[in-house]
Amino acid sequence: MAVSTADQLTIVENRARNVGELFFGRVEASGPREAFRYPDADENWISMTWSETGDKVSKIAAGLVDLGIEPEQRVAIASGTRIEWILSDLAVNAAGAATTTVYPTSSTDDVAYILSDSDSRVVFAEDDEQVAKLREKRSELPSVSRVVVYDGEADGDWVITLDDLIERGEKYLLDHPDVVRERIAGTEPESLATLIYTSGTTGRPKGVRLVHDCWTFEGAAVAAPGSLSESDLEYRWLPMAHSFGKVLLTAQLTIGYPCAVDGRVPKIVDNLAVVRPTFMGAAPRIFEKAYGRVVGMMVEEGGAKLKLFRWAEKVGLQVSRLQRAGKPIPVGLKIQHRIADKLVFSKIRDRFGGRVRFFISGAAALSTEIAEWFHAAGVLVMEGYGLTETSAGAFVNDPDDFKIGTVGRAFPGTEAKIAADGEVMIKGPNVMRGYHNLEGESASALTEDGWLATGDIGEFDADGFLRITDRKKDLxxxxxxxxxxxxxxxxxxxxxxxxxxxxxxxxxxxxxxxxxxxxxxxxxxxxxxxxxxxxxxxxxxxxxxxxxxxxxxxxxxxxxxxxxxxxxxxxxxxxxxxxxxxxxxxxxxxxxxxxxxxxxxxxxxxxxxxx
CATH class of the missing domain: 3.30.300.30 (ANL, C-terminal domain)
Structure with a gap:
């Protein structure tokens, strides 16, 4: 059911003060319900309730406090997407500290630069490969007092395991049972929550300063239209080091739906069939690859199968375009569509588990033709738009109100305009508070009254839907x-x-x-x-x-x-x-x-x- 604009604004305005408050509010509200599921070493999916998640996060947060982490100090995570990443990130914010995200594919030099520039004090490392990068540059990282490894060996000195940290946290909580609650209470909306270093297409990465209010706003803005509920199930593979992944996490905390977590890209197709999610966020490359695989298989089959497939495509596109134009579908076309759906489109949807209500595409531009093809097959791919500098989300389509080829309307509670040269400008709680240690760069990206120059060229249609033409620097x-x-x-x-x-x-x-x-x-x-x-x-x-x-x-x-x-x-x-x-x-x-x-x-x- 559509939520009015006024009601959406009310939801956004009444958001939590910080991520810790948002998380533990969800733990209290949904304690025995499933929060996460994730694969173990034998590929069996393990389920974790909100209460169990809250318990683990509390212990990790207390362990960080025991290691000497103070409010707003940086704690880095160098890992692919997995349940431990999420637990660590929530714990960092619950301890009042800020997460520095590090892609596991980053070079040793880039890792050293990010950790040094952010002044990170503790690093969560996925495995011995990530630890090796840190060891190689240890002399350049005097601020890093401890490394916590997920899958790897402790050395009795600099490197401890996550289990070691949880054990420290358990002991610390015996003498300081209120420490996490106190840290959360002392965290302001404008306290630093995350430093995300933009990988950039040129030059050194820049640390984008995102405060707690950025993330609680994002979660509330995604929740406000009412498109998602506790009964949904998300499949999350996106890099949590990317702002898109973090938005999905804060939306989950706001709404309370469970999430299946596995960042291994080669496992996506297999996992979708097992998990059977109702929605998923992804970069366009995933949809392009799925499209290419299906169409390529049909082209190679040739003959009658290819003819049937092409006929179904044509029928599906006709129906899709009539539906989106709000026009009636002729009876004859309806009959053809039922046949096409049974013989072709249902099999495509089955590849995604058969329950997907929609996908959300972000991080780059999605081809309009590919989006149309998916909609013709009964799979809605909604494009959204934003930058790391806007905490990822700034615009998104809605399942009940979308236009293919656009990135939707602006989030409730934000403002957007087009500058004289066509550049998209955005203002709102989700806009970064500048680049870390780069005052000059911050001043060039942000106007004095808070408008962010996105670097993208776009235009609004009469209904307020934004169409992105290209990157300003790429034209x-x-x-x-x-x-x-x-x-x-x-x-x-x-x-x-x-x-x-x-x-x-x-x-x-x-x-x-x-x-x-x-x-x-x-x-x-x-x-x-x-x-x-x-x-x-x-x-x-x-x-x-x-x-x-x-x-x-x-x-x-x-x-x-x-x-x-x-x-x-x-x-x-x-x-x-x-x-x-x-x-x-x-x-x-x-x-x-x-x-x-x-x-x-x-x-x-x-x-x-x-x-």
């Missing part, structure tokens, strides 16, 4: 004077080509656009098996005449959908996919465009050499 102009939004071209290509992983469009001050393309490794392997190249390497597949010809067809299809000045005149398939490990993609799955262009400068320049 380029050809030598012919035409502006090109590369993300639009790239998103369209991913909808056209089920074999694609990435496309990077190039053409600033050039007389035409060119592109670097990579293959999805799984799709490429499946393609190779059906084209007489089973066992071939990625590079061999990419270089083969067959793949080059196939890709040329997809580029031609792309160009048929673009304005003349946007079309791709020359392109190349790279001999590797872009990856986080290679430094070409951020941990939140955004392409580091400048890095890719610099590493392939000779190839790109060759496209523009006169014959």
């Amino acid at each position: 380029f102009k050809t030598s012919g004077g035409k502006y090109v939004a590369p993300s639009h071209v790239e998103g369209t290509f991913k909808a056209v080509c089920p074999l694609a992983s990435q496309m990077v469009v190039h053409g600033n001050d050039r007389n035409f656009c060119s592109a670097l393309i990579t293959l999805d490794p799984d799709a490429a392997e499946a393609w190779a098996e059906s084209h007489g190249m089973a066992g071939a390497s990625y590079a061999e597949i990419a270089a083969s005449d067959q793949m080059q010809a196939e890709m040329a067809g997809y580029v031609d299809e792309l160009n048929s959908r673009l304005n003349r000045w946007e079309t791709i005149k020359k392109w190349a398939l790279l001999d590797h996919d872009l990856s986080i490990e290679s430094g070409e993609i951020t941990p939140s799955m955004k392409v580091k465009r400048r890095v890719v262009e610099e590493r392939n400068a000779d190839l790109l320049n060759s496209f523009y050499v006169e014959a």
